[in-house]
Amino acid sequence: MTLWSAADAAAATGGQATQDWQATGISIDTRSLQPGDLFVALSAARDGHDFVADAMAKGAAAALVSHRPEGVAQTAPLLVVPDVLEALRALGAAGRARSRAKVIGITGSVGKTSTKDMAREMLVEFGKVHAAEASFNNHWGVPITLARLPQDADFAVVEMGMSNAGEIAPLTTLARPNVAIVTAIAPAHLESLGSLEAIAQEKASIFAGLEPGGTAIYPAELPTSPILDAAARAHATACLPFGKGEWPLHLHDVRQTDTALVLRAKVGRMALAVRLVNSGAHAASNALACLGVAQALGLDLARAAFALGRWQPPAGRGLRQTILLDPVEEASFTLIDDAFNANPASMTAALALLAQTKPGPGGRRVAILGDMLELGPEESAMHAALAQEPAMSDIRVVHCVGARMAALHAALPLRQRGRRVAAADALFDHVHSLVAPGDVVLVKGSKGSQVSRIVDALRSLDTASIQTKGL
Known part of the structure; x- marks a missing residue:
């Protein structure tokens, strides 16, 4: 076509x-x-x-x-x-202009891509969906997404990211969303923006691009929520703040099991339950925001909640898998791959998920943590502060990767200190000694820390994969 x-x-x-x-x-x-x-x-x-x-x-x-x-x-x-980039922007604008699709724009310090993927999974239940691939969320990624938008799509989900001030506004002007989501405000890109308030102002600018009659969805219980609320009310026809209080999108119960997260929410007057496989508690607010999309677009909320249950975390964003070490002894460990990116908020959520995941017989909870980047002058303190996270008390050993993670290593009690290395490749030859049968192993860090390569090394220990390759 x-x-x-x-x-x-x-x-x-x-x-x-x-x-x-x-x-x-x-x-x-x-x-x-x-x-x-x-x-x-x-x-x-x-x-x-x-x-x-x-x-x-x-x-x-x-x-x-x-x-x-x-x-x-x-x-x-x-x-x-x-100019090729300007022409690509023009092509994206034309793709948006000729489309009949309802556009959902998503930004936030954490959870953008997961929320985009959740929304896509949910909206497939109701029509043809076009969504950005991977993390196409910058000054060329958004135009490409819109230029690729099929004319017969019913929905388009567009992720918008930023590294510096002033980057969200031109993206939302281009995308002209019918529904705009801010997932969260957290210490990410502090190096360039300087404060959480500045981050909130930048993220809130997504609402300025809303189409007439548009809906704003945003967290209601953060210190910076008033900034989001003010921007939403200035630009949106409908505002759907979310949180644990009595908000239009109300999360009233979250239950973690070994295999899933079960959340109960109230959207308007309708009570709903969503089961998210292999997910931690941090996924609850993303799912709640997606239910807000369904509400804003007038979709069947029960069907939307059921459809959300088909979503699972992808590789690098909390994907959980079993690595078979010995097929005879049936010895294995559980790998949680959350190595795509990291900031203090997402690190806290990942550690909580690890603490809530039950190891096998004789197993431990093990964390392999890489540097969190772009945090500004307080980066050492933010890394060290992870040692005080409540979840840390349930983690047996923490291996630290990168110069910034040295601050965490020093802050940990001696009993928890694992290896400390300057770069990810220094662990490659030792991965077999980092894990044991029954362990649950979390790998997380910013993309630039390259801890995703440690994930690959751990996956290489899978004897089932080795046997398959030998066939």
Whole structure:
């Protein structure tokens, strides 16, 4: 199915098409490009124009460029524009303008991607859903998501992130959400914004892009909630604050089991229950926000609650799996992969999940923690403060990865101190000695700490996987 014709893309961007073409998708990476994609030659670490010839060889329908690159034929199908990124934004705006979809915009210090994935899982129950892949939430990710938006989609879920002040406003102006969610305000990007209040102001700017009649969904019980509430009431027709109090989205009970999180909530006057497999208590507010989306869009709330139960945490975001160490003895450990990112709030939630997860016979709770990045001048104190988390009393040993985590290692009692290493690769040769049968092992850290590579090393201990590869 054609996503963009040469004529439509040229009209949207003001560019010049060198010939007629039809694109079925959009790509910015030749490694994942599919035949029929429009290749967008963005310039970041590398100039995308250097890869246009490769894209054509792999079957690209055309390339969005600012000039014909050297080595690309005169007859190549191109869309030539003055500025590729600006043209991509224009294409995203046109994709949004021609769509009938109800757009859900999501931002927050933590939980953006999980909430996006939850919302997608829920909305599939009611129609065709388009959502950002991975964490496409920045100045090029949001335009790509909107440019890829099929004209017949019923819903679109758009994640919006930021590293500096002033980045959310242009994204929400582009996406024009019908419903906008702020998941949480927490110490993330303090290095650039300086305070929680500044973070809240930046996140709250998502509400400024709401379409007329739009709905704002946001946490009601944070110290910075008044900032969110003021922005929501300035821009939204309907406001749905959430929390444990008597709010429009009311979370009145959360129960953790070994395999799932069961939450009970009240949305308006309707009582609902949601069971989230392999999830910790921090997922409850994300699910509650999604129920708010269903309420805002007039969807069947009972069906929405049931559909949410199909969601499970993906790799790097709390995925839980069993690693078989010895098939004869049936010896195994449980791995909790939460290695995609970290800040104090998400670290607290992950440690709580570990503390609530029951080890096997003779097993321990083990944490492998990597640096939390972009926390500003108080980063050492924030790392050390993790030692005082209530969940820490239930964790047997903590291994620390990175220069910042040295502060936590020093703050831990001697009985809890595991290995302390400067970089993740220093643990690779020792992973077999870090775990034992029955253990529950949490791996968490900011993406830049590269603790995801430790997850890969732990997974390599799985004898079931080794046997399968040998077949």
